[in-house]
Structure formats: structure tokens, C-alpha cells
Amino acid sequence: MMNERTDLLDEVAGYYSAKLAEYGQTAQGVDWNGEESQVLRFAQLARIIGDTKDSFSVNDLGCGYGALREYLGGLYPALTYTGIDVAEEMIQAAGHRHGADASTRFIVGSEPDATADFGIASGIFNVRMARGDGEWLDYIKSSLDTMNRTSRLGFAFNCLTSYSDADKMRNTLYYADPCELFDHCKRHYSRNVALLHDYGLYEFTILVRKDEGATPK
Numbered sequence: 001m002m003n004e005r006t007d008l009l010d011e012v013a014g015y016y017s018a019k020l021a022e023y024g025q026t027a028q029g030v031d032w033n034g035e036e037s038q039v040l041r042f043a044q045l046a047r048i049i050g051d052t053k054d055s056f057s058v059n060d061l062g063c064g065y066g067a068l069r070e071y072l073g074g075l076y077p078a079l080t081y082t083g084i085d086v087a088e089e090m091i092q093a094a095g096h097r098h099g100a101d102a103s104t105r106f107i108v109g110s111e112p113d114a115t116a117d118f119g120i121a122s123g124i125f126n127v128r129m130a131r132g133d134g135e136w137l138d139y140i141k142s143s144l145d146t147m148n149r150t151s152r153l154g155f156a157f158n159c160l161t162s163y164s165d166a167d168k169m170r171n172t173l174y175y176a177d178p179c180e181l182f183d184h185c186k187r188h189y190s191r192n193v194a195l196l197h198d199y200g201l202y203e204f205t206i207l208v209r210k211d212e213g214a215t216p217k
Contacts, residue, residue, distance in 0.1 A: 008139060009086045009110050011129055037201055041158055042071040044196050044205040045120050048156035049076065057116040059084060059150055061143070062124035066094035069104060079103065086110050111143075112150040119147040119155035126160050128174040136174045141184065148189045154209040164202040178204040 045068075049056065055078035060068050063083030072079050083106040085091050094106045107113060121143065128136040140159070147155040159176035169175060182195045185208050192209035199205075 008131060008135075011131075012086055012124075012127065014087075015127055015129065038067065039071065040199060041122060041201065041203070041205065042068055044199055045122055045156045045158065046072065046075065047194075047196070047205075048118055048120070048154050048207045048209070052076070054078065055080065056118065056153075058082070059112040059114075059116040059119045059147075061112065061119060061121040061147060062086075063094060063106065064090050066098050066104075066106065068120065068122060069094075069098055080116075081105075082107065082112060082114070082116065084109050084112055111146045115150050115152055117151070117153045119151035121147060121155075121157040123158065125157065125176065126173050129172050131174075133174070137176075140174075140176070140181070144185070144189070148208070152210065154190070154192075154207065156205060156207045158203050158205045161197065161202055161204050163197075168202070176204075178206075181206060 049058075049072075056076070057080040058072065060081065060083045063069070063085050066083055069081050069083060072081065081104045083091070083094055083104070085094070085106070085108065088108050091106045091108045098104045098106070112119070124143070125136075125140050131139075144155075144157070147157065159178070159181065160173055162175045162177045164175050178195055178197055182193060185193045185206055189208050190210055194207040194209075195204060196207070197204040
């Protein structure tokens with residue numbers, strides 16, 4: 001099982017390293033169509049944080065070259081950020097881009113090395129290559145377990161939706177059932193779960209909020 005997961009993550013790392021080499025530090029370099037849709041999905045994910053001027057920490061799982069760090073930094077000056085990515089080339093690019101920021105660090109890996117107030121994952125559940133539906137769904141749920149374990153106040157993630165137009169679907173991408181993952185999060189992580197499926201993209205975002213009385217540290 002461990003070897004299978006390692007092989008899967010190696011495939012993902014290779015795919016995104018190739019995209020970065022082809023397109024550079026752009027939305028296309030992390031396999032999105034363009035910057036406008038990238039910012040739109042960041043806005044949905046940031047709803048897990050809300051409107052605050054307090055300091056807090058974020059783990060960004062699958063951080064790429066650090067585009068989410070730039071977006072969040074414009075909204076939350078007191079942010080402390082850790083970016084995690086399985087592609088070493090992505091981490092190198094992110095480090096060069098943000099290396100002078102003392103509140104920011106980047107690590108190569110598949111999971112955070114410390115707990116943060118919030119966890120965010122954007123786009124890491126989309127590209128499954130030749131992996132089957134069952135294996136990829138197991139990978140998603142395992143990753144959500146990790147996000148739950150390493151997030152104090154809540155976490156947010158997005159997936160391509162199974163409600164996408166059939167003629168636009170690609171075999172190498174995974175289109176998740178939003179109702180299934182919403183139910184999974186409600187049953188396993190928190191009573192306070194939101195499903196966002198109304199922002200014009202062929203995807204959805206799920207927000208999992210934990211103890212309402214907790215505050216960032």
C-alpha cells in the first residue's frame with residue numbers, strides 16, 4: 001500500500017513538474033486555464049478563514065509556486081504560511097519567489113510537518129492520470145484525513161465536479177461527486193460543513209469548520 005501511494009505521488013510530482021517547465025510560474029504552470037479562474041477559486045477557499053485582522057497560520061497542501069500565498073497575503077497581512085508540495089521543482093520556484101518573507105516557508109512532501117489554524121488544498125485532487133476511481137477516491141479521503149489532523153480551526157479543498165458536461169470531461173481527470181464528499185466530511189470531521197457549487201466553474205469547494213469557540217493561535 002505504501003509503495004502504491006509513493007508511486008501515485010511520484011506520478012503527480014512528475015506531471016506538475018512538466019507543467020511548470022512548460023508554462024513557468026503561471027496559472028497554466030499548475031494546470032489551470034488562467035489567472036481569472038485561479039483567483040475565483042482562491043476566493044472560495046479563503047471563505048474558511050473569513051474576515052479577520054487577527055494573526056493565524058495556514059498549511060497549503062499542493063502549494064505549487066505559491067500563488068495562494070500571494071492572494072492570501074493581500075487579504076491577511078498577519079498570515080503565517082507553510083506551503084507543501086510533492087514536486088521539488090515547485091518548491092524551488094516558490095522559494096525563489098517568496099524566500100525573503102520570514103512568515104513563509106515551503107517544504108517538499110505530501111503532508112504538513114506541523115499543525116496550522118487552517119488547511120487549504122487547491123487542485124490536488126483533479127489529475128489522476130490512469131488511476132482508477134476507487135484508488136483515487138481513497139487517496140482523496142486519506143488526504144482529507146491528513147488535513148483534518150493538521151488543522152485546528154478548519155480546512156477547505158476543491159474538486160472537479162461530476163456534474164460537468166460529459167463532452168468536456170477528460171479521462172485523465174477525476175470528477176468527484178460533491179454530495180458524497182460533503183457527506184464524508186459531515187460524518188467524519190465536523191457538523192459544520194459547507195458545499196459551494198455556485199461560482200461558475202466546473203468544480204466545487206467544501207469548507208469544514210471545527211470548534212466555533214476556537215480562535216487562532
